Amino acid sequence: MKPDAPGQSAVLLTQVAARLEALEIPYAVIGGLAASFHGVVRSSLDADVVISVSNRKGTVTRLIRDLEEAGWRVVEREGGFEDPVASVIAVSDEYSNRVDILTGIRGMAADFDSRTLPASLFGANLRIIGLEDFIAMKLFAGGPQDLADARAALQVSSSALDVPLLDRLAAGYGRSVVRSLKELLGQMGFR
Known part of the structure; x- marks a missing residue:
């Protein structure tokens, strides 16, 4: 399934997650979708993931190249010295659907991906933050x-x-x- 209109960031997320899986980059869905998964009643159009990277520079470069080759607009914003997020990779499509990929959160346990929970969304398998x-x-x-x-x-x-x-x-x-x-x-x- 592919997005065919605005307001389908969750559909775009399923495609981005498939790319992360193909590249063997551990990830977890966070944000509004994770909140809903954990029973929090909340409407949100955001689609966010955090990835686990040991070689940040190499992994991020490879990921950005792959996402661009898939046809999406990709912009990386580096976090500042005081920013708890190393960088955010914003992935968007022609309908302005967007997925934010956080390349790490200061203080987050490095093994978070070992506690992710499987979920299905639009027929795609996702990993949700524990x-x-x-x-x-x-x-x-x-x-x-x-x-x-x-x-x-x-x-x-x-x-x-x-x-x-x-x-x-x-x-x-x-x-x-x-x-x-x-x-x-x-x-x-x-x-």
């Missing part, structure tokens, strides 16, 4: 919508939550995320 990684990442982002997403995911999926794993993942992002997690878990009766 629950604990999702919550820790949302607490790190720290915006009002991010905190609401973390809270909602906890409410919906609390029976599946691995609290020691979540504690470890939050610690990777730093003390402020550990404090936010402790406060959130306390408010929700986990501690």
Whole structure:
């Protein structure tokens, strides 16, 4: 399936994910689609993934070349010194559908891809960020919508939550995320 109109970024995501799989680049769907997967009721047209790269320069160069050869517009924006994201590769089609590929998030556990969860979207197989990684990442982002997403995911999926794993993942992002997690878990009766 290919996008044939605006508003189909999720369809474009399935194609981009297939390219990541073909290039053997570990990834996880994050953002609004991951929120929906984890039970957060929210409408969002964004399509975002984070990739795991050991040789960032070589992998990113190869990925950009492959995406351009597939016919998409590709723009990489490098993160600044204080930016928690190394870079964002924006992939768009002729209908302005867009997928953002984050080439790493400071503090995110390097093995996040080992905890991704399989999902099907428009007949394509995707890898969704795991629950604990999702919550820790949302607490790190720290915006009002991010905190609401973390809270909602906890409410919906609390029976599946691995609290020691979540504690470890939050610690990777730093003390402020550990404090936010402790406060959130306390408010929700986990501690």
